[in-house]
Amino acid sequence: MEKKTKIHAEDGKQDLVITREFELPLEYLFKAYEDPEIVAQWMGTNVLKLESKNHGSWHFETTDPKGNKHGFHGVIHEFVPNQKIIRTFQMANTPFPPQLEFLEFETLSESRSKLTMQIVYRSAADRNQMLQLPFAQGINMAHNRLEEVVKSLI
Amino acid sequence: MEKKTKIHAEDGKQDLVITREFELPLEYLFKAYEDPEIVAQWMGTNVLKLESKNHGSWHFETTDPKGNKHGFHGVIHEFVPNQKIIRTFQMANTPFPPQLEFLEFETLSESRSKLTMQIVYRSAADRNQMLQLPFAQGINMAHNRLEEVVKSLI
Numbered sequence: 001m002e003k004k005t006k007i008h009a010e011d012g013k014q015d016l017v018i019t020r021e022f023e024l025p026l027e028y029l030f031k032a033y034e035d036p037e038i039v040a041q042w043m044g045t046n047v048l049k050l051e052s053k054n055h056g057s058w059h060f061e062t063t064d065p066k067g068n069k070h071g072f073h074g075v076i077h078e079f080v081p082n083q084k085i086i087r088t089f090q091m092a093n094t095p096f097p098p099q100l101e102f103l104e105f106e107t108l109s110e111s112r113s114k115l116t117m118q119i120v121y122r123s124a125a126d127r128n129q130m131l132q133l134p135f136a137q138g139i140n141m142a143h144n145r146l147e148e149v150v151k152s153l154i
Numbered sequence: 155m156e157k158k159t160k161i162h163a164e165d166g167k168q169d170l171v172i173t174r175e176f177e178l179p180l181e182y183l184f185k186a187y188e189d190p191e192i193v194a195q196w197m198g199t200n201v202l203k204l205e206s207k208n209h210g211s212w213h214f215e216t217t218d219p220k221g222n223k224h225g226f227h228g229v230i231h232e233f234v235p236n237q238k239i240i241r242t243f244q245m246a247n248t249p250f251p252p253q254l255e256f257l258e259f260e261t262l263s264e265s266r267s268k269l270t271m272q273i274v275y276r277s278a279a280d281r282n283q284m285l286q287l288p289f290a291q292g293i294n295m296a297h298n299r300l301e302e303v304v305k306s307l308i
Contacts, residue, residue: 014168014274055211055229075209075229077242077252086252088231088242098231098240100254100274120168120254120274 005140009131014124016131018117020143024150026113030082030105031153032146038153042146053079058087074098089119096130097122115143157294163285168278170285172271174297178304180267184236184259185307186300192307196300207233212241228252243273250284251276269297 009016022029032038036047039060049059056076063069074088083105090098102118121127163170176183186192190201193214203213210230217223228242237259244252256272275281 012166015277055227057209057229073209075211075231075242077229077244086242088229088240088254090231097256098254100242100252100276102251102276118276120276122254122256122272122274123169 003140005143007136015120021114022147026107028150029113032150042149159294159297161290168281169274175268176301180261182304183267186304196303
């Protein structure tokens with residue numbers, strides 16, 4: 001079955017663009033990125049910090065089935081409610097350097113909205129290594145869960 | 155005369171690397187990026203905020219000869235004293251999106267040190283537009299001033 005979340009990664013470039021249309025009004029889609037409790041639910045993560053503001057920062061932690069903790073964190077360069085978030089993202093304890101992420105949120109209709117997320121990597125090699133992980137499937141599943149969790153709140 | 159600050163920008167890429175060797179011990183070079191008063195001196199800027207720490211942020215402002223103020227700001231993803239700073243950088247009121255900067259500091263000898271600064275842009279076009287500004291000359295002059303200002307403190 002075709003994935004609803006699309007990843008566009010041009011050869012030789014050090015960025016990629018992820019798009020997803022959600023069956024959710026814009027404000028609800030945005031809450032999934034702004035509200036710590038909703039983030040925790042759809043990402044299945046412990047939200048240790050989420051300062052949703054300009055010059056804020058964030059820190060999440062997941063626990064795998066073996067009980068190992070995996071942290072990821074970053075800073076929030078710009079935060080414009082219902083419009084955009086520009087932030088850094090890094091997985092702790094991995095060789096991957098931080099990446100810069102531009103998230104843009106758009107209304108499609110009263111009940112539908114779209115996320116466009118550009119990720120800029122430190123190098124093309126870093127990007128390509130990330131694409132070798134089960135990245136596309138993981139993000140598509142996470143977005144499916146997002147839609148399900150947020151729909152239950154409407 | 156050859157510039158001491160070198161800029162390496164490969165065709166078609168969306169990043170560039172700036173290198174400079176300073177006639178300064180590492181700790182003094184690093185102070186020029188950490189200490190608000192020294193930053194203000196060599197950059198000729200008003201330091202409104204400089205939180206030199208992981209998940210910190212910064213905000214500088216210059217005043218041009220006509221009295222117009224120009225702000226620039228960002229967040230600090232990672233801060234490791236005398237080793238590295240990873241931060242975002244954006245000029246306010248310009249069409250340029252934020253960029254991600256990786257600054258690395260190295261000792262060359264007791265009295266000399268090196269800065270390597272990789273800047274990753276949102277696109278190759280953004281990078282190339284930046285290179286059309288008097289960028290190379292500006293950063294070389296700024297680094298000359300840095301060396302002069304910091305030498306006077308030793």
